[in-house]
Amino acid sequence: MTYIDESVTLAAQATFGRDGAMFESLLGFVAQLSMVLWSLVILTAVFRFVGIRIYRKGARRAATRETAVPPAAVPPATVRPSVGTSVAVMTSTPRKPRSPRAEPRYRGQVHVHATSSMEL
Amino acid sequence: MSVDVAVLIFWLFAGVSILYVIHFGIYLVGANVYDVWQQRRKGIPSDQRSGEYEVDCAATATWTGPARPEVPGLVSIVIAAHNEQAAIVRTLDSIRHSTYRAFEVIVADDASTDLTGRLVRDYQIRHPEIALQIVRMRKNVGKGVALNSALRRYAHGQFVMTLDADSILAADAIGNALSYFDDPCVAGVAANVQIMEETTVLGLLQRFEHMIGYRSKKLYSILNCEFVVGGVASTYRMRVLRKVDFYDTDTLTEDIGLSMKITRLGNRRFRMIYGADVVAKTEGVLTLPALAKQRLRWKYGSIQNLIKYRALLFNPSRRYARTLTYYRMPMAVLSEFTLLLSPLAWTYAVYWSLVTQTPALIIGAYATITAYTLLTIWMDENLTARERARLALYAPTAYLLFYIMDLVQLTAALRCIARSRGLVRRSEINVWKSPQRAGTVVEVARAA
Numbered sequence: 001m002t003y004i005d006e007s008v009t010l011a012a013q014a015t016f017g018r019d020g021a022m023f024e025s026l027l028g029f030v031a032q033l034s035m036v037l038w039s040l041v042i043l044t045a046v047f048r049f050v051g052i053r054i055y056r057k058g059a060r061r062a063a064t065r066e067t068a069v070p071p072a073a074v075p076p077a078t079v080r081p082s083v084g085t086s087v088a089v090m091t092s093t094p095r096k097p098r099s100p101r102a103e104p105r106y107r108g109q110v111h112v113h114a115t116s117s118m119e120l
Numbered sequence: 121m122s123v124d125v126a127v128l129i130f131w132l133f134a135g136v137s138i139l140y141v142i143h144f145g146i147y148l149v150g151a152n153v154y155d156v157w158q159q160r161r162k163g164i165p166s167d168q169r170s171g172e173y174e175v176d177c178a179a180t181a182t183w184t185g186p187a188r189p190e191v192p193g194l195v196s197i198v199i200a201a202h203n204e205q206a207a208i209v210r211t212l213d214s215i216r217h218s219t220y221r222a223f224e225v226i227v228a229d230d231a232s233t234d235l236t237g238r239l240v241r242d243y244q245i246r247h248p249e250i251a252l253q254i255v256r257m258r259k260n261v262g263k264g265v266a267l268n269s270a271l272r273r274y275a276h277g278q279f280v281m282t283l284d285a286d287s288i289l290a291a292d293a294i295g296n297a298l299s300y301f302d303d304p305c306v307a308g309v310a311a312n313v314q315i316m317e318e319t320t321v322l323g324l325l326q327r328f329e330h331m332i333g334y335r336s337k338k339l340y341s342i343l344n345c346e347f348v349v350g351g352v353a354s355t356y357r358m359r360v361l362r363k364v365d366f367y368d369t370d371t372l373t374e375d376i377g378l379s380m381k382i383t384r385l386g387n388r389r390f391r392m393i394y395g396a397d398v399v400a401k402t403e404g405v406l407t408l409p410a411l412a413k414q415r416l417r418w419k420y421g422s423i424q425n426l427i428k429y430r431a432l433l434f435n436p437s438r439r440y441a442r443t444l445t446y447y448r449m450p451m452a453v454l455s456e457f458t459l460l461l462s463p464l465a466w467t468y469a470v471y472w473s474l475v476t477q478t479p480a481l482i483i484g485a486y487a488t489i490t491a492y493t494l495l496t497i498w499m500d501e502n503l504t505a506r507e508r509a510r511l512a513l514y515a516p517t518a519y520l521l522f523y524i525m526d527l528v529q530l531t532a533a534l535r536c537i538a539r540s541r542g543l544v545r546r547s548e549i550n551v552w553k554s555p556q557r558a559g560t561v562v563e564v565a566r567a568a
Contacts, residue, residue, distance in 0.1 A: 020472065
């Protein structure tokens with residue numbers, strides 16, 4: 001075995017401890033940041049469950065109220081065009097009981113077309 | 121002046137790590153806020169949901185070019201298909217069972233050489249109650265061109281929903297998608313796309329990835345900075361598509377290209393929104409090479425589009441939400457760079473963890489990813505209790521599974537660099553090849 005009497009100076013020797021300490025301090029900071037963010041996440045998750053429950057209950061109550069009122073008793077009201085009507089047409093339509101969406105049925109003709117890239 | 125390289129690397133690592141930890145937290149908080157907003161929205165009658173009409177917003181968009189008749193309330197469902205005999209009938213079946221009935225289906229058959237065309241024609245005969253058309257290209261012209269052809273000439277709907285031939289729609293998906301258009305500024309709705317079967321490790325990986333990826337869209341939707349709308353079950357206003365002249369065909373991901381083109385109009389008046397209740401299911405790819413190929417296409421196309429629409433980055437115009445130009449777009453660009461540096465970052469982190477004998481980083485990362493996956497599963501509104509329990513059992517493997525995806529993504533990024541010329545000088549895309557489908561022959565036999 002060969003022994004070297006003189007000490008060898010490594011380039012990173014002087015900064016090795018410093019870099020390690022910096023890494024550990026970064027870990028500490030990220031851990032603290034994570035704790036803060038997870039707390040925020042848990043808080044919003046609680047708000048989410050509570051909020052969803054409140055809105056769901058409200059919607060259920062409104063649905064029950066609407067089924068109790070006969071449709072004829074509901075006064076007509078001018079409503080904004082929904083997706084079912086063209087933007088250019090503003091119509092005075094009676095307010096409908098809350099339903100998912102008007103569902104007209106479309107029966108077009110059965111077609112087979114052929115096209116080529118030249119036509120495009 | 122000498123630069124301390126070690127300190128520079130440290131601060132780079134620290135900066136990106138802190139940024140991503142914050143980003144991750146905001147994801148989760150944003151998703152929770154979205155869920156409450158969604159429930160509140162559902163409780164409001166559609167006639168009271170509408171926002172203010174503006175001079176040039178999505179609902180009042182005007183275009184130069186020939187005016188075409190539009191049937192109010194009609195949804196044109198356009199399916200681009202190329203050799204999809206294994207899956208096309210299942211897709212048509214799912215549309216037929218939709219609870220929203222005002223739709224027409226247009227299959228853009230891009231010169232399929234298998235039984236796709238015949239199966240669709242058989243379906244027309246067996247189900248005359250559906251307005252089904254098949255538009256056949258004489259030669260393989262590419263997905264974007266095939267879709268453009270079908271949309272320009274044959275679509276009559278006020279709305280357009282695009283669907284892949286290997287995807288199925290939930291029965292209430294169309295109706296739910298249309299409910300978002302009560303807001304006149306909504307130009308397009310991104311669907312909640314889930315992976316169909318996950319009996320394999322790859323399937324499970326894609327399932328988790330889709331669940332987490334789509335959950336992040338909730339934040340972007342709340343902040344009005346979504347610009348990536350995929351091709352599966354995404355719905356647009358026809359007038360907006362006419363305004364932007366439909367799909368561009370010079371990028372590999374024509375769907376992202378379209379959504380970015382619409383976003384460029386100004387995302388305050390032409391909003392992209394994520395509909396968590398617009399559920400569609402799609403097939404995952406079956407093999408690792410197929411996954412690598414798919415991700416290369418996605419990444420290449422995404423980078424092409426980021427370069428093409430780079431003007432959105434830090435754009436101070438009031439047409440755009442600040443969250444888009446100063447947060448979402450820069451983060452999208454940054455994520456491409458950090459992906460490339462991720463192996464170096466991990467080597468750095470593992471090295472210092474070993475040297476300082478601190479396992480906190482590895483344990484912390486594992487715990488965070490696992491908790492995030494569990495939270496995503498727990499809060500997914502479309503899972504049954506049984507599915508939820510089953511996926512929760514697999515959640516501890518998610519951290520390891522995502523390493524596979526990171527590797528695939530990294531490979532894709534490196535291959536993009538190798539083909540960097542095409543990222544900037546884009547040529548027309550005029551061919552496509554469908555990935556291998558898991559669709560069974562039973563569907564084919566049933567239809568034949």
